[in-house]
Amino acid sequence: MPSGGIVATHVRRSFGDVHAVRDVSLHAPPGKVTGLVGPNGSGKTTLLLMLSSLLAPDAGEIRVAGIDPVAEPQRARGVIGWMPDALGAWGSLTVRETLVTTGRLYDLPRDDAAARAESLIDLLDLRALAASPARVLSRGQKQRLGLARALVHDPRVLLLDEPASGLDPESRVHLRLLLRRLADEGRTILISSHILSELEELVDDAAFLIAGESVSADRVAASAQRGRYWRVRVAGGEMVAAQGAIAAALGRTDVTGDRAGVLVAFASETDAAAGLAAIVGAGIAVAEFAPSTGRLEQTLLDLREGTVAPPAIVEDTQTTGEGDR
Numbered sequence: 001m002p003s004g005g006i007v008a009t010h011v012r013r014s015f016g017d018v019h020a021v022r023d024v025s026l027h028a029p030p031g032k033v034t035g036l037v038g039p040n041g042s043g044k045t046t047l048l049l050m051l052s053s054l055l056a057p058d059a060g061e062i063r064v065a066g067i068d069p070v071a072e073p074q075r076a077r078g079v080i081g082w083m084p085d086a087l088g089a090w091g092s093l094t095v096r097e098t099l100v101t102t103g104r105l106y107d108l109p110r111d112d113a114a115a116r117a118e119s120l121i122d123l124l125d126l127r128a129l130a131a132s133p134a135r136v137l138s139r140g141q142k143q144r145l146g147l148a149r150a151l152v153h154d155p156r157v158l159l160l161d162e163p164a165s166g167l168d169p170e171s172r173v174h175l176r177l178l179l180r181r182l183a184d185e186g187r188t189i190l191i192s193s194h195i196l197s198e199l200e201e202l203v204d205d206a207a208f209l210i211a212g213e214s215v216s217a218d219r220v221a222a223s224a225q226r227g228r229y230w231r232v233r234v235a236g237g238e239m240v241a242a243q244g245a246i247a248a249a250l251g252r253t254d255v256t257g258d259r260a261g262v263l264v265a266f267a268s269e270t271d272a273a274a275g276l277a278a279i280v281g282a283g284i285a286v287a288e289f290a291p292s293t294g295r296l297e298q299t300l301l302d303l304r305e306g307t308v309a310p311p312a313i314v315e316d317t318q319t320t321g322e323g324d325r
């Protein structure tokens with residue numbers, strides 16, 4: 001069993017007939033931001049609740065910074081910062097009062113709790129809202145308060161459920177930089193999300209959950225290696241003509257397209273590079289050539305389907321490319 005950070009071994013939890021978590025093993029090491037990736041209902045929140053000592057597993061072993069949250073929940077809570085997907089309770093308390101009260105619940109002396117609240121208000125950019133009651137905050141502002149609350153007792157481990165949801169682009173960049181800094185200080189960070197484009201930019205590594213089961217590292221590596229769709233955008237080109245020209249350049253009939261470009265599946269990056277050379281060699285003015293999905297999204301699609309799944313079509317496939325004219 002690996003030590004340090006978060007370690008789960010064959011963890012299981014059912015609710016009556018619903019097997020929310022069937023068999024999950026994972027390791028989130030200190031100093032890294034680890035993503036917990038899975039479709040809706042795959043058991044992410046149930047697992048996070050067990051890791052954070054708020055729900056008992058039916059079977060399996062959990063260690064968080066070396067502590068067993070089942071045997072020693074209070075000790076575990078002392079090292080864990082938990083941010084649920086929705087900020088619960090205390091709507092009438094202000095942002096400042098929420099943080100001071102949380103600090104007091106973690107046994108911080110009054111002055112320390114007040115000082116900690118002020119530094120977290122600055123860290124999470126909540127100064128203008130410090131005296132506002134929590135109930136008037138927007139979803140994104142509540143997310144920031146939720147993260148501040150999770151950090152009150154300077155935890156070594158952070159468990160974050162959908163932390164980026166509701167954040168505008170600037171706040172997402174801020175979150176990414178903050179989480180990187182917290183990880184660089186040696187903290188263990190586990191973040192769940194099903195919005196993979198958000199997670200992609202935040203995490204060092206990812207653990208995948210499918211139908212309550214963790215996916216082995218070998219299977220994830222194999223899925224990540226498999227082919228994917230690439231999107232080609234031709235400079236000033238008209239889409240239908242570009243699609244035909246690219247199909248001819250590649251000698252293929254399975255080339256499709258959408259409003260954002262022409263879509264071609266390649267089995268590997270090497271094949272994609274050779275395909276790009278063939279397209280450029282045929283005199284086609286390529287303005288963009290990139291994978292049509294992010295790495296995490298592609299891996300998850302592959303794990304679920306067992307095949308290269310076609311990407312989401314941006315708009316109807318037989319567009320005349322009005323935007324290009």
Ligand SMILES: Nc1ncnc2c1ncn2[C@@H]1O[C@H](COP(=O)(O)OP(=O)(O)OP(=O)(O)O)[C@@H](O)[C@H]1O
Pocket residue numbers: 015018019020021038039040041042043044045046047194
């Ligand atoms: N308290 C509960 N009682 C009964 N069923 C539950 C309970 N909590 C979760 N479940 C069920 O367990 C399964 C896993 O739910 P969970 O919330 O852990 O998934 P998730 O991966 O976090 O989903 P999402 O991405 O939608 O938040 C779902 O089928 C859910 O309906």
